[in-house]
Amino acid sequence: MRTIVVICTGGTIEKVYSEQSGRVENLDGKIDGYLRMLRLPETRVVTVRLMNKDSLEMTDADRETVLETVREHAAGGTPMVITHGTDTMTETGLYLRDRLEGLRAPVVLTGAMTPLGFERSDGLQNLTESLLAAKILAPGVWLAMHNEVFPIDKVRKDRELARFVWK
Amino acid sequence: MRTIVVICTGGTIEKVYSEQSGRVENLDGKIDGYLRMLRLPETRVVTVRLMNKDSLEMTDADRETVLETVREHAAGGTPMVITHGTDTMTETGLYLRDRLEGLRAPVVLTGAMTPLGFERSDGLQNLTESLLAAKILAPGVWLAMHNEVFPIDKVRKDRELARFVWK
Amino acid sequence: MRTIVVICTGGTIEKVYSEQSGRVENLDGKIDGYLRMLRLPETRVVTVRLMNKDSLEMTDADRETVLETVREHAAGGTPMVITHGTDTMTETGLYLRDRLEGLRAPVVLTGAMTPLGFERSDGLQNLTESLLAAKILAPGVWLAMHNEVFPIDKVRKDRELARFVWK
Amino acid sequence: MRTIVVICTGGTIEKVYSEQSGRVENLDGKIDGYLRMLRLPETRVVTVRLMNKDSLEMTDADRETVLETVREHAAGGTPMVITHGTDTMTETGLYLRDRLEGLRAPVVLTGAMTPLGFERSDGLQNLTESLLAAKILAPGVWLAMHNEVFPIDKVRKDRELARFVWK
Numbered sequence: 001m002r003t004i005v006v007i008c009t010g011g012t013i014e015k016v017y018s019e020q021s022g023r024v025e026n027l028d029g030k031i032d033g034y035l036r037m038l039r040l041p042e043t044r045v046v047t048v049r050l051m052n053k054d055s056l057e058m059t060d061a062d063r064e065t066v067l068e069t070v071r072e073h074a075a076g077g078t079p080m081v082i083t084h085g086t087d088t089m090t091e092t093g094l095y096l097r098d099r100l101e102g103l104r105a106p107v108v109l110t111g112a113m114t115p116l117g118f119e120r121s122d123g124l125q126n127l128t129e130s131l132l133a134a135k136i137l138a139p140g141v142w143l144a145m146h147n148e149v150f151p152i153d154k155v156r157k158d159r160e161l162a163r164f165v166w167k
Numbered sequence: 168m169r170t171i172v173v174i175c176t177g178g179t180i181e182k183v184y185s186e187q188s189g190r191v192e193n194l195d196g197k198i199d200g201y202l203r204m205l206r207l208p209e210t211r212v213v214t215v216r217l218m219n220k221d222s223l224e225m226t227d228a229d230r231e232t233v234l235e236t237v238r239e240h241a242a243g244g245t246p247m248v249i250t251h252g253t254d255t256m257t258e259t260g261l262y263l264r265d266r267l268e269g270l271r272a273p274v275v276l277t278g279a280m281t282p283l284g285f286e287r288s289d290g291l292q293n294l295t296e297s298l299l300a301a302k303i304l305a306p307g308v309w310l311a312m313h314n315e316v317f318p319i320d321k322v323r324k325d326r327e328l329a330r331f332v333w334k
Numbered sequence: 335m336r337t338i339v340v341i342c343t344g345g346t347i348e349k350v351y352s353e354q355s356g357r358v359e360n361l362d363g364k365i366d367g368y369l370r371m372l373r374l375p376e377t378r379v380v381t382v383r384l385m386n387k388d389s390l391e392m393t394d395a396d397r398e399t400v401l402e403t404v405r406e407h408a409a410g411g412t413p414m415v416i417t418h419g420t421d422t423m424t425e426t427g428l429y430l431r432d433r434l435e436g437l438r439a440p441v442v443l444t445g446a447m448t449p450l451g452f453e454r455s456d457g458l459q460n461l462t463e464s465l466l467a468a469k470i471l472a473p474g475v476w477l478a479m480h481n482e483v484f485p486i487d488k489v490r491k492d493r494e495l496a497r498f499v500w501k
Numbered sequence: 502m503r504t505i506v507v508i509c510t511g512g513t514i515e516k517v518y519s520e521q522s523g524r525v526e527n528l529d530g531k532i533d534g535y536l537r538m539l540r541l542p543e544t545r546v547v548t549v550r551l552m553n554k555d556s557l558e559m560t561d562a563d564r565e566t567v568l569e570t571v572r573e574h575a576a577g578g579t580p581m582v583i584t585h586g587t588d589t590m591t592e593t594g595l596y597l598r599d600r601l602e603g604l605r606a607p608v609v610l611t612g613a614m615t616p617l618g619f620e621r622s623d624g625l626q627n628l629t630e631s632l633l634a635a636k637i638l639a640p641g642v643w644l645a646m647h648n649e650v651f652p653i654d655k656v657r658k659d660r661e662l663a664r665f666v667w668k
Binding site for chain 3: 513521523616618619621663
């Protein structure tokens with residue numbers, strides 16, 4: 001039985017449709033609910049909710065909070081998944097990598113182009129992939145989406161294609 | 168084998184999530200795709216696409232277009248379903264009722280609070296109900312949603328509750 | 335607020351896939367769980383579990399139990415839906431019709447060709463339709479499936495087509 | 502752009518519910534349809550259909566056919582996923598391992614406890630995981646399911662738990 005810590009920060013993957021506003025918004029956390037749809041008999045998943053924000057609104061203070069949480073769990077070698085908005089996912093990833101020396105566990109950033117539970121969503125695919133990546137990748141900061149694993153300094157978002165590409 | 172004409176005008180029921188804008192928008196028609204998920208062996212469904220608009224943007228010219236289409240099919244006694252945004256659904260319904268004398272077929276307005284294919288959507292339920300209502304209701308203009316059938320002059324939208332209520 | 339009683343007897347609509355046996359079986363009731371996926375704000379649904387059987391195994395004693403339950407609720411004019419296996423659905427329906435004189439509420443039999451929650455299932459469509467049919471049909475014994483409502487003496491199952499047809 | 506070959510042999514993951522027999526059977530291939538639900542922009546997936554069998558019916562001649570297909574693609578270093586029934590998945594895996602010397606690519610066996618598209622199915626999760634595992638694991642024969650990756654000689658099926666466990 002291995003432990004994986006899932007750090008939730010918001011982003012498109014967790015957005016919900018508001019019937020009152022007609023917009024998609026970060027109102028309630030969705031990660032726990034969708035994790036229950038996966039079978040994880042050999043894995044203890046611990047979710048940590050830090051914030052629930054569109055990643056365009058993330059500040060350096062928010063990134064510092066993420067960093068502290070990662071540091072805390074990395075000390076014991078626990079693999080981590082961070083769910084995050086795609087617009088500044090690489091920014092947060094590089095922020096972490098620059099401040100985490102001698103990292104002893106993989107830290108895998110993931111998110112979605114379409115919210116969990118919406119038709120054609122990539123959210124559950126990315127969550128599934130990042131949990132497996134957290135188990136088998138070497139220590140380091142990674143981004144996992146759409147059946148691809150990128151070292152955090154080799155990846156950028158292509159907005160028109162609505163996906164991440166190698167840089 | 169009975170024919171039902173489904174007149175598509177847009178509204179929340181047909182909205183899609185745009186990965187480029189992060190908003191839900193009326194970009195592509197969705198009714199045909201979701202009708203294929205229903206079993207309708209004794210029914211010939213003919214869909215007519217008139218427009219794909221948020222109902223707050225519907226004009227009287229749009230309503231006139233709907234009216235003409237309804238008149239055309241009502242002449243032969245063909246039951247009709249109209250998919251429509253909820254914000255002005257009753258307005259369009261009353262517009263039709265006031266101009267359709269001696270209606271010989273049921274005209275059933277429906278829509279959704281959450282777009283088809285989004286988690287917890289009521290779209291397919293409402294589509295299913297309105298197709299059955301079109302088969303068994305008496306001639307007249309009706310609104311069918313959430314297991315309730317309202318004569319068009321007895322119903323109003325309650326925005327906070329996100330549903331229609333008797334008036 | 336109207337009450338509808340849903341009487342559950344089993345059948346394909348409630349079958350589940352057993353990972354131990356590799357077969358689909360009537361193990362746990364499914365109707366309540368799927369009813370929660372529908373929006374029924376103006377309706378009080380009361381489910382009554384009588385049995386959970388493949389309808390080929392239903393006996394006349396089982397039909398008598400159904401009859402007693404229907405009688406009890408029909409006295410107050412409460413509409414009813416009966417979920418039932420398709421193989422003997424018409425047999426049970428005729429059994430009820432022959433023994434219910436002066437019926438004051440609609441009794442709507444329904445079921446499914448593929449269990450609720452399996453890909454391409456017709457279960458939720460049929461459940462949705464039968465709940466609406468229960469609200470708007472005249473008193474009598476009916477069968478509602480696949481956007482069609484049949485008087486119970488005018489319908490038979492076509493096994494090859496996997497649906498009900500007019501007789 | 503990397504290529505992954507997906508070799509389809511049947512098993513529970515591909516079973517469908519037959520409305521005529523009321524049983525789940527290996528009638529039509531399902532892997533291609535479900536692969537289309539995943540986003541694989543950096544991956545070229547080539548599916549190869551060898552058979553569509555319950556794995557209890559697989560013969561050594563069938564395993565020889567799988568072996569030949571694996572050999573053909575392994576020569577070029579192409580990672581492979583094999584979808585397979587769970588009852589004899591380890592048997593096929595060991596058969597391959599014993600006959601593949603100097604394997605230059607990962608070969609990942611996967612399957613499902615509940616067929617793709619049935620409620621609570623683990624099929625899409627396992628397919629997602631095995632495709633990622635095929636990209637990042639070292640050469641060798643592996644089994645990937647339920648967020649766990651096992652070397653083929655360290656795993657056995659636990660029928661009561663309906664999952665694979667370490668041995």
